[in-house]
């Protein structure tokens with residue numbers, strides 16, 4: 180029987196089976212909640228029914244509340260009211276889980292009286308990733324079923340656990356056979372009936388809470404251990420407070436407390452920012468201009484040219500995904516060094532328990548070293564990661580053109596160079612694309628896929644798909660200096676370099692950025708990367724502070740001195756030597772140093788970045804404002820809870836941004852001349868989100 184468009188009701192023997200089918204992920208939308216509540220009530224009123232099974236069709240059990248309904252007026256039954264219907268049902272309800280039971284989905288399963296899952300299923304409360312807490316009783320029920328410590332871990336990490344782990348911790352009562360969930364859930368329901376098992380309610384359980392009573396240090400230790408990870412985010416602390424409440428308050432009062440904190444988080448800009456990031460990541464994967472049926476080219480074998488830090492990291496991505504790689508260097512020493520470093524990286528990962536020790540050899544087995552580019556002849560994709568100089572790259576591509584098989588994708592990992600220029604060295608520029616990885620390439624999530632004026636659409640589609648295969652977030656960008664990420668970085672560099680000449684200290688600039696939420700300040704980052712990256716000792720001319728520091732042998736952390744001084748443990752202190760260099764250079768330039776406030780530092784750096792982002796958007800180098808946000812969040816450490824530079828600008832209000840830019844232009848010159856896009860959007864009363 181159809182209950183509504185998304186819920187069906189069937190009775191088998193004495194078991195009612197309530198089936199939900201609301202693609203893509205069975206989110207608990209208005210229609211789903213209404214359908215399930217009405218089906219449960221039907222089952223309660225049906226004398227032929229003794230117990231019921233709640234199950235989903237499609238790829239997953241409920242993936243949570245419907246995020247698209249956030250901020251809209253609530254429609255009955257709310258999730259919490261639906262939960263009351265299920266929890267207080269006079270007949271046992273069995274939740275049957277496959278795919279991912281997430282957020283409100285798991286919270287709904289937690290009001291069922293029994294839970295069964297297939298081994299491949301996963302359970303989690305990922306609300307923290309959306310700047311929220313589990314707001315349908317998750318914070319009150321999870322500690323009652325898995326204990327306080329595990330609940331804190333699960334809810335603040337937000338990552339799901341396997342059904343097996345869930346069973347071990349008591350979250351799941353039984354494992355079903357894979358592919359047999361429906362039958363096994365009905366059988367469990369029948370057993371519950373036959374054995375006259377009680378209607379178990381998680382809310383009534385106290386044994387796990389009792390074990391944590393009188394140990395307030397659990398919470399303080401947890402806060403301390405995670406202080407760095409949680410810095411700046413509001414949701415983790417709210418979750419901890421709710422879990423504390425499970426020990427201090429009766430269940431219903433705990434629920435009220437959870438609701439209050441949930442509402443506060445939901446109304447906060449952090450959650451809006453994190454929801455924006457969730458949808459923007461998914462949006463970035465879509466290329467509007469490509470037909471839906473575009474062919475995806477098979478990538479069975481990959482070649483990487485250059486076994487340095489970048490090339491090695493790139494190769495690891497493919498080996499991790501089970502794709503064989505031929506890694507080419509110019510000589511055996513460099514090749515062996517590269518392969519040794521890769522093995523070392525895998526061994527470290529295995530030692531940390533993040534990889535099975537036997538997988539080290541499996542992955543290394545997928546990597547073949549060579550010093551002959553000819554060995555790349557059978558590769559479907561070849562990525563070049565050699566020295567960042569146009570002549571070197573053009574030479575490599577001319578040679579590749581002679582070696583690569585017809586139809587192979589030829590990719591460059593350049594960060595700044597003109598890829599049309601590189602492609603012109605081949606007879607097949609339409610096969611050339613940019614794949615801009617971020618260092619360390621086996622870790623960083625971002626992949627800028629750079630389309631040239633000639634890149635074939637199927638290559639773009641294949642590259643975007645490949646990004647997902649290797650666990651990256653691919654963002655399609657246009658071919659312009661620095662693409663999206665590094666061009667905005669250049670705008671930030673420009674201001675930071677100028678600010679320290681005008682009177683700010685590098686540590687003051689760094690503190691402003693750190694306090695804004697970046698993991699690291701600008702100059703700390705430069706010291707870490709190495710001041711000598713891209714610096715040429717042969718042509719150096721003391722033209723700026725960085726060159727002078729390099730000329731003094733101060734290349735950053737690796738030489739124990741850059742903008743900061745470093746001790747043996749890499750602990751940093753502001754360097755008086757660097758400060759003297761800055762002051763002397765400013766004097767030479769005729770700059771009279773003055774007090775620069777933190778507010779000025781923040782304004783100049785952030786508004787310069789936003790303005791550059793707008794120009795990039797206007798020029799079509801990025802196709803969506805949200806793509807710019809994703810680049811800076813996944814590649815450059817922009818704090819996730821601030822949603823990216825364009826989201827942040829929208830939050831300030833574009834009229835305010837325009838006013839600030841005009842004021843900054845008057846005070847500091849043309850770098851701040853507002854992008855025409857900002858002027859247009861303000862005139863139309865729009866924000867970047869509408870661009």
Ligand code: 3H9
Nearest residue numbers: 203206242243244245246247281282283305313314315461
């Ligand atoms: C919550 O539950 C709050 C409660 O505690 C309290 C309430 C009072 N809603 O990721 P995919 C869309 S908060 C609406 O590409 P996959 C997604 O946008 C929620 N839409 O698939 C995409 O749309 P499109 C807690 C959603 O297989 C499509 O589904 N739950 C939702 O790689 C496919 O998604 C979460 O945070 C949603 N909840 O991964 C779970 N979820 O096709 C969030 C997805 O138009 N979801 N969509 O681009 C996920 O983690 C993944 O989507 C999932 C599937 C693992 C389920």
